C-alpha cells in the first residue's frame with residue numbers, strides 16, 4: 001500500500017466497488033429518487049472512484065465538486081465529466097485546514113470513501129457539525145474497522161494486525177487518526193445529532209487469485225508494523241516471506257473489514 005499513489009488507488013478500486021454495501025447504496029438512491037438533479041461534493045476524491053460507484057444511482061443531471069489535496073489525482077479525476085448532464089469541478093483543498101470552504105456553495109450531498117479512518121475526532125466533529133448546519137446528507141464508504149483475517153493462519157498474524165491497527169491511529173495529516181474506531185464512531189456521531197443512519201459492512205474479500213492486491217496489502221502491513229516497532233524486524237520479514245509464499249502458491253485468502261453508511265438529516269427523504 002504505497003500511500004495514495006495512482007497505482008494503489010487503481011488496484012483497489014474494483015475491490016472497493018465490489019465491497020460497497022448495497023443496502024447503503026440503495027438508501028442513497030432512495031434519497032435521490034425524487035430529485036431531477038443533484039449537486040455532490042466528494043471529499044478526498046482520489047481518482048474519482050466514488051463518482052464511478054455512485055453516479056449510476058443518482059438522477060441523470062449531476063454536478064460533482066471533486067476535492068483533494070493531490071493535484072495529480074485531481075487532474076485525472078477531472079476527466080470524468082460528461083457534459084451536459086454530468087459536470088465536474090476539481091478543486092484543490094487541504095481538507096485538514098479548509099473543510100468548511102470545501103462545503104460552501106451549492107451542495108446537496110456529501111460523499112467520501114476511504115477517508116474517515118484517516119481523520120481525527122476533532123475533524124470528524126467538524127464534518128458532523130458542518131453537515132448538520134447545512135442539513136446535508138452524507139454517504140461515507142469504506143472505513144476500515146480493524147478486523148482482518150488471513151487464511152491459512154500464521155502465529156504472527158494477530159501481532160502484525162495489532163501493530164497495523166496501532167499505526168492506523170497515528171497522524172495522517174488531520175491529527176491523531178480515528179483509525180479502526182472511525183467505523184463505529186462516525187455513524188454514531190451522526191445519529192447523536194438526529195440523523196437517520198443506514199449502515200452495513202463493506203469488507204474487502206480477496207481470494208487465492210487476487211495475488212497482486214494481497215501482496216500489496218501484506219507488504220503495507222509489514223511496513224506499518226515495522227514503523228510502529230511491535231514485532232522485531234526479523235519476525236516481520238519472516239512473516240512477510242511466509243505470507244508471500246502462500247499468495248504465490250495460490251492458497252492465500254483475506255478478509256479486511258470496512259463499514260459504509262448513509263446519514264441523512266431527519267425529515268429529509
Ligand SMILES: C[S@@+](CC[C@H](N)C(=O)[O-])C[C@H]1O[C@@H](n2cnc3c(N)ncnc32)[C@H](O)[C@@H]1O
Pocket residue numbers: 004009016043044045046047048049050067068069070073093094095096097112113114115172173
Ligand atoms: C485512501 S485515498 C481514497 C481516495 C478515494 N476516495 C477512493 O476511495 O479511492 C485517501 C485520499 O485522501 C486524500 N487526502 C489525504 N489527506 C488530504 C487532505 N489533507 N486534504 C485533501 N485530501 C487529502 C488523498 O490524496 C487521497 O486521494
